[in-house]
Amino acid sequence: MSEQNVPVRPRVAARTSGLVRIVGAGLLGSSIGHALRALDVEVALEDASPAQLRLAVDYGAGRRATPDDKPGLIVVAVPPDVTASVIARELQTYPDAVVTDVASIKLEPLQQLRNDGVDVTRYIGSHPLAGRERGGAIAARADIFRGRPWVVCRDEETTPADLSLVEGLALDLGALLVEMSPEEHDRSVALISHVPQVVASLLAGRFVTAPDDALSLAGQGVRDTTRIAASDPELWVQILEGNSAPVVDVLDALAADLSTLADALRAPDEPGARRAVADAIRQGNLGVERLPGKHGQNRRFETVVVMVDDTAGQLGRLFGELGELDVNVEDLRLEHSPGAQFGLAEISVEPAVVTRATEGLAARGWKIASLHD
Amino acid sequence: MSEQNVPVRPRVAARTSGLVRIVGAGLLGSSIGHALRALDVEVALEDASPAQLRLAVDYGAGRRATPDDKPGLIVVAVPPDVTASVIARELQTYPDAVVTDVASIKLEPLQQLRNDGVDVTRYIGSHPLAGRERGGAIAARADIFRGRPWVVCRDEETTPADLSLVEGLALDLGALLVEMSPEEHDRSVALISHVPQVVASLLAGRFVTAPDDALSLAGQGVRDTTRIAASDPELWVQILEGNSAPVVDVLDALAADLSTLADALRAPDEPGARRAVADAIRQGNLGVERLPGKHGQNRRFETVVVMVDDTAGQLGRLFGELGELDVNVEDLRLEHSPGAQFGLAEISVEPAVVTRATEGLAARGWKIASLHD
Known part of the structure; x- marks a missing residue:
């Protein structure tokens, strides 16, 4: 990461008395914790599972929450079926805090809160489109939000100050803000x-x-x-x-x-x-x-297909030599065959460097297949 | 490729008077041509499109067919809707040749031949499970069959000599033989x-x-x-x-x-x-x-996730250093985000080398995320 991506002063810290409370220390909660800790923001963690909480704290996602905490921002990162009830509890327990959540559905928790008569003025739903196939504090990492969309659902009652706090969290973590209504989301x-x-x-x-x-x-x-x-x-x-x-x-x-x-x-x-x-x-x-591809564009790259033996170091040599040729790999895919001891590396490159890549690799002894887009 | 994969004497050449005729010089036909030429087998090409034929010959998939050709094996590699009629024509024109095809459906052409009263004794349908997203002679490559399944559909009338000729083609090209009935296929x-x-x-x-x-x-x-x-x-x-x-x-x-x-x-x-x-x-x-994965097994690898900047040479350095650490990359995936100038390389490795990979890479300054599965 280049340094310019790291804000000098985290947006979220400017307005939260230096404390963000995260309820739910699974993949998303712990990842937010790691990312905020990397920005020197104080993070208080809570989780219904003592084991998960211990793991998240041990990995450095934040410290354990205490009864005296005065968070300015609370992030609810619990399973969808308990999201609404946890939001309601947090709004009540911390009357000065703005509460957001990261659940992947936005209308149902809001409707449940309204049905239960909860004042949702200080609640702003959000959804970072980030995740991994495996979950838990152990899979957390600070960077999973970078460059990913983060939907924020404002409504008529949302104050600009509260909104900018939640948006600030998304921006601090390197996400791309997308504003939507809960229904659109x-x-x-x-x-x-x-x-x-x-x-x-x-x-x-x-x-x-x-x-x-x-x-x-x-x-x-x-x-x-x-x-x-x-x-x-x-x-x-x-x-x-x-x-x-x-x-x-x-x-x-x-x-x-x-x-x-x-x-x-x-x-x-x-x-x-x-x-x-x-x-x-x-x-x-x-x-x-x-569908948006890399860099948010529908750019078309050309593909160079190279045969690689299934031994340590082969891909290293390949990508090392691509680097020497000053060829940037835009995307790649390893194609395997059952029973075979080798693979095909399909490398996407800018059209302008295809000739340099193929000729340079061929000259270095690689078996190059033809191109397609 | 190690030399042991290249047969000393191609199986297919042992029985075909040194000539294989390929009808249809698209992706599969031309690829078979390239693979046979690499084994020094004589290949005669034909295609309904003069431009496609010229391209295939220019790229080295074989020579143009001539009226005097006496092929021992004929490979029909034309679109599915004309496969049966081309097979019938080839069986009639070359009464001493064994005819196979590579169409991705096997029952319909056979039924059509039988309905038309064609004697299919010398016809053995086959289907190499190989292909690419883009077709044509220009996308052809000799290695697309290596390690891929190649279905051969024998029937009661098939003689062992004819069968071994078609199986020999698949084996010469490095494919894995799978025997099925047309219906099963x-x-x-x-x-x-x-x-x-x-x-x-x-x-x-x-x-x-x-x-x-x-x-x-x-x-x-x-x-x-x-x-x-x-x-x-x-x-x-x-x-x-x-x-x-x-x-x-x-x-x-x-x-x-x-x-x-x-x-x-x-x-x-x-x-x-x-x-x-x-x-x-x-x-x-x-x-x-x-679903079978790499090496035909449902082996589970561990995944190491590494953050890579989107600049030439970064992947080269990464894989070069994995090679130095003697870590073989079993599979990899580059994960991109719209709008982001970097990616995450998800590298699958044997469970036994996970620690060596992560510690070694971290020591060399890479940002490693945690593991999953």
């Missing part, structure tokens, strides 16, 4: 996160009873498509139930698309059937093009 | 390739009309899930229509799973609803575990 994550999870899980679920031989034909495509199916069931039940209406909307639309396509394949000679199949694939082309 | 690829393509395409198709803000929240999960949605519509229409019955079977099962889940989310208080949601995610866990 929940519809967005249903489409871009929750339904992809469902689809990957259901598809992978079909492999449970498949013959070994069929699975032996699996390639990188299906592995990518189902990678997130390895996610935690307990967390996902809470997320899906907490955001059920928007998720069901997208699932219904997807089920309709599926049955249109299945019908077209069942009766390919019906009018429009062939076109329906082609349209499904073509719309997929257009949709995937719209 | 088509059911397997429907599950492991064709339906994942449909699912990725339909999911990505939902992004076409989504607001920019929603898409800005996309992370690596949805990018992986929809990566193959970038595939070629023309090819996929042919594949899906050619394998429609097995594909529709899986799509129907998946649609039923989807509607079970959507119903459970619509009425979470119904008996069994919560369990249905949890089961969907849990079955996904089990299914994805069954």
Whole structure:
């Protein structure tokens, strides 16, 4: 990281009497703790699990909370199903603090608070789009928010001072602020996160009873498509139930698309059937093009494919020599084959340096395959 | 590649009077040509497109076919919709040759040949599970079959000599032989390739009309899930229509799973609803575990996450130092964030070397995040 990314004075510290309280010392809570500690902000941690709390403190995410703490900002980072009740408790216990949360659903906790008659003036929901496949304090790291979107949901009652405190937290941690209403947020994550999870899980679920031989034909495509199916069931039940209406909307639309396509394949000679199949694939082309890639742009890189032996040091030599050639690797993918003792490194580079990369690597004895984009 | 992988005398050359004829000089045909040329086997190429043929010859995939050619083995590598008619023509034109094809569906061409009264004794269908996102002679490379499964579909009429010729081709090119009936093959690829393509395409198709803000929240999960949605519509229409019955079977099962889940989310208080949601995610866990990973095993590696600046040479230094530490990289993934000028390299290593890797890298000044799985 270059030093310019580190604010001289943390925004969040300017207004919090130097203390941020974090409730829930799992992956997100502990990661926020680590990031704030790196900025010299005082952090008080609390967790329902003594073991998790001990781990988070030992790893340096903050100190244990004490009854005398006077936090200016409280971050609730607990599982979705207890988020609302913890927010309510914190608002009541700390009448001078601004309370935010990091739950991946935003409407349900807010509605629950309102239903319970809680004054939510000092509550501002937020959601950092950061995470990892594994959770817990042990997986925490200070940098998981850098460059990632962080949604902040203001409402009419939100004061500018309170808002800038929560936004300051996101900015201090290097995240990219996105302002949305809770409804917009929940519809967005249903489409871009929750339904992809469902689809990957259901598809992978079909492999449970498949013959070994069929699975032996699996390639990188299906592995990518189902990678997130390895996610935690307990967390996902809470997320899906907490955001059920928007998720069901997208699932219904997807089920309709599926049955249109299945019908077209069942009766390919019906009018429009062939076109329906082609349209499904073509719309997929257009949709995937719209996903932001690296640097938030839909930039197209060229790919150079290099064969690498499966021995220590081979990738080192490859990337070392790419560095010597002054070629920046924009993205890379290692492609493996079952049973093979080697892989293919697919390296994405700027179009302008493709020739330099391929010729330079070939001259150094690498087996280069042809390019594609 | 170590020399032991290169056979002293190609199996395929032992029985083909030194000539293999390849019809269709696209990605697969040209790649087979390159691989055979590397083994000093004579290759005669033909393609309906003069431009594609010229490209394949120029790139060294073989020479142009001539009317006097006496091939012992013919490989038909044309689009699925013309595969059967080209096979029939080749069987008739070359009465002494064994004919195979590489189409990704196996039952339909065989049925079409039988319906047309073609004697298929000398035809043995096959399917190398190799490919790339982009096709054409220009994307061809000799090594795409190495370590990949290559399905060979024998039947009762197949002679051992003919079978060993087609199997010899697969083995000469470094592929892993898998024997299946055409029906087994088509059911397997429907599950492991064709339906994942449909699912990725339909999911990505939902992004076409989504607001920019929603898409800005996309992370690596949805990018992986929809990566193959970038595939070629023309090819996929042919594949899906050619394998429609097995594909529709899986799509129907998946649609039923989807509607079970959507119903459970619509009425979470119904008996069994919560369990249905949890089961969907849990079955996904089990299914994805069954997919073969590197080296054909479900081995679990540990992941070390290292922060890398987005500058040329950073990955080179990283992998160079991993080589110095004698740490072999089993797999890796670069994780990017929109708007960020850096990435996270997730490096999979053997559990036994995790400590050496993390301590060694940390001692050399790398920012290491904690491990997971």
